[in-house]
Amino acid sequence: MSIIYKKAYWWTFAVFIGFIITDVAKAQSDNTGERRVTGTYIITNANVAYPSGKIQSNTSILVKNGMITAVGKNIASPSNAHHIKGDSLFIYPGFIDGGSTAGVTKPKDPERPSNFNSASPPDDIAGITPYRNALDYFDLGNAQVSEWRKAGFTMAQILPEGGMLPGQTALVIFGDKTSTNIYSENTALYATFNASRGMYPGTLLGVMAKFRSLYRNAELSSQHSALFASNQGINRPERDKVLEAFYPTLDKSLPILFAVEDDLTVRRALGLQRELGFRMILSGASNVEEIIPILKDSQTAVFLSLKLPEDKISKIKEDEESDFERKERIDRIKSSYTKALEEAGKFEKAGIAFGFSSQGIKSADLMKNIRLMIANGLSEEAALAALTLNPARILGIDRYTGTVEQGKLANLVITTDSLFKEDSQVKYVFADGYLFEYDTKAKKTRSETTDEVDLAGTWTYVARSPQGDSQGQMVIARESNVYTGEITLDNPAGSGQITTAMNNIEYNNNRLRFEFSIDLGGNYLTFSVSGDIDGDEFDGDLSVTDLGSFPFKATKQPGA
Missing domain, CATH: 3.20.20.140 (Metal-dependent hydrolases)
Structure with missing residues (x-):
């Protein structure tokens, strides 16, 4: 990657989503693993998954210094343990x-x-x-x-x-x-x-x-x-x-x-x-x-x-x-x-x-x-x-990982619902005994009608980051079963805004996914957006290769 391209890459990213590559460790959730006030954790009354597919409810897990030291009911909590209430949560072995x-x-x-x-x-x-x-x-x-x-x-x-x-x-x-x-x-x-x-x-x-x-x-x-x-x-x-x-x-x-x-x-x-x-x-x-x-x-x-x-x-x-x-x-x-x-x-x-x-x-x-x-x-x-x-x-x-058992590495995935359900989200991840916590979105209550919302129209969006918001609009059209669209964003080369095509638009069961790219002198930076539509509101994430994902929300304009 040339020096010129590197500068353009970072300038574009900074303009569009507000310099979000800065440290986010101070946010409400801790996805850095740095919030390790202790090496001992106890997760209580959770649903633990086993290889047979069986889910054992009301089960606790004790993690100490990177290892699972106990799995079962009525586990005594050490005085220095960080307590995680596992009620309604599901625990799985860490993925490999x-x-x-x-x-x-x-x-x-x-x-x-x-x-x-x-x-x-x-x-x-x-x-x-x-x-x-x-x-x-x-x-x-x-x-x-x-x-x-x-x-x-x-x-x-x-x-x-x-x-x-x-x-x-x-x-x-x-x-x-x-x-x-x-x-x-x-x-x-x-x-x-x-x-x-x-x-x-x-x-x-x-x-x-x-x-x-x-x-x-x-x-x-x-x-x-x-x-x-x-x-x-x-x-x-x-x-x-x-x-x-x-x-x-x-x-x-x-x-x-x-x-x-x-x-x-x-x-x-x-x-x-x-x-x-x-x-x-x-x-x-x-x-x-x-x-x-x-x-x-x-x-x-x-x-x-x-x-x-x-x-x-x-x-x-x-x-x-x-x-x-x-x-x-x-x-x-x-x-x-x-x-x-x-x-x-x-x-x-x-x-x-x-x-x-x-x-x-x-x-x-x-x-x-x-x-x-x-x-x-x-x-x-x-x-x-x-x-x-x-x-x-x-x-x-x-012998060391792959199941939730005493004596194995504390590599765990903790979700808000059964793993493969549509609304299930990762709430915590233990990796090598370090706790990573993630924000989760409340389950949406769908409109009484189950009909798919009409996607076509003009949407104003906000891409949120710890350093501020970036705003623009999406204009989406529909012909037969095919959607096309354009998205505006701040011009990385100077003042004003630019418009670029929304590519690979997928819309099914009120779930929207699309991509768009920015031309940086012959090199393209691609952004991916995915999320759910409920009525006139879109709630999703914007992701960029190598740089992570960030909240992306949009509202459909009346009469558009």
């Missing part, structure tokens, strides 16, 4: 993300040497850096981490950014910024099918050939090193940090986490695993319904992608149904969309215990997507297991 890039930045691309040969490029230029560690590029203070913690995630396997072999993953806790929060430094060797642009390996088959070559050479290098260490008269082996990074995968002490996208890449990864024999975990799997039996037979651990395709069905105009060719196309779109929503349920039905990977989605879409999966065949018990116990088992940490 099997593949996250929250807080991880991509390393700077190395410069090409003067004698660069695209047919045989240096490893680091070709994206082959398995010796790197994601921790070297991870910032716990990044706003993305705060947003995912607010969504309920307390641990994550973070992924390095890069090419076909970006580096080693690590397991971190989304706890207090003063702690190390490193649970395990090297949890897997991360591999992708990302080809190198303009050089070898520049194709999917090239990536497979290069991976196969590196793995075989690592086997030979490891054997040579072992012989040199135990015998005289053996030539000293040359050190190669790329090949040495593979050594722990050769005896299966370290798995290879393969990033996959679809049926084809899953088959390619399984083919390499069968040929070379390494231990493998798949991350980000989607569109793989046809090979579920193969995955089950291979007993390969899987983190399914939480990303779902865009709902194009609701945007189709009614008159398009009359055209035969268009109807066939629409049927294909509907079938593809439905298959994506049903995939997690089919994994459950096949008996495959999977986890989730958040890579590629926004935290605001987490529960919406899981509820869609539940509505299309996934049970709530399996959904909870995929967020908690299953990833703990896949990552080998179920």
Whole structure:
């Protein structure tokens, strides 16, 4: 990012939402975890969730120095304990993300040497850096981490950014910024099918050939090193940090986490695993319904992608149904969309215990997507297991986390209602024993009529921040079932206001979501807005990648 772009980025953000990147630790709720007056907490009379799906009511939990020290009824409260009344609250194990890039930045691309040969490029230029560690590029203070913690995630396997072999993953806790929060430094060797642009390996088959070559050479290098260490008269082996990074995968002490996208890449990864024999975990799997039996037979651990395709069905105009060719196309779109929503349920039905990977989605879409999966065949018990116990088992940490039990880490999510209900909100999160508290909105009382409110019209909005409010208006039009709109905001380049299009407008059951972007000299800053409409009032949040989310309220103007 250039210096000019950085200045424009921050200027735009400051103008629009009032310099809200300043410290908000003094707000009413504490989402920083810094309000730790004691290391001892007792939560009383709450509803505690167990892996079977059972909810045990009137249950208390004692947390001390980062551990759960007691779970049950009539627990004596220590004199120094901070008391949280759990009446009507629900307690779940902290969520575990099997593949996250929250807080991880991509390393700077190395410069090409003067004698660069695209047919045989240096490893680091070709994206082959398995010796790197994601921790070297991870910032716990990044706003993305705060947003995912607010969504309920307390641990994550973070992924390095890069090419076909970006580096080693690590397991971190989304706890207090003063702690190390490193649970395990090297949890897997991360591999992708990302080809190198303009050089070898520049194709999917090239990536497979290069991976196969590196793995075989690592086997030979490891054997040579072992012989040199135990015998005289053996030539000293040359050190190669790329090949040495593979050594722990050769005896299966370290798995290879393969990033996959679809049926084809899953088959390619399984083919390499069968040929070379390494231990493998798949991350980000989607569109793989046809090979579920193969995955089950291979007993390969899987983190399914939480990303779902865009709902194009609701945007189709009614008159398009009359055209035969268009109807066939629409049927294909509907079938593809439905298959994506049903995939997690089919994994459950096949008996495959999977986890989730958040890579590629926004935290605001987490529960919406899981509820869609539940509505299309996934049970709530399996959904909870995929967020908690299953990833703990896949990552080998179920002795320490994944359930609410005495002796486990104090990683907890506390919600205002049963987790997957539409109105349920995260009220507290414990991560590593640190308490994070969040403001919750009172449940809205819907108008007596259940008809959807007419969205079209002119709305005035206020984006609120600790440093002040920013105001503007939205003008929304409707044609058939498709909404279009424009939003005005303060001009980041000077005085006055600018108008930009509202994109990806989704409106269903009085729930509104949309995005808009600002052009900063060829670079675009994208804002996302989502919330509920009740009558002439909109109550939601505005979020910006890397910078968090903030209240966004709007009122429809009379007669508009």
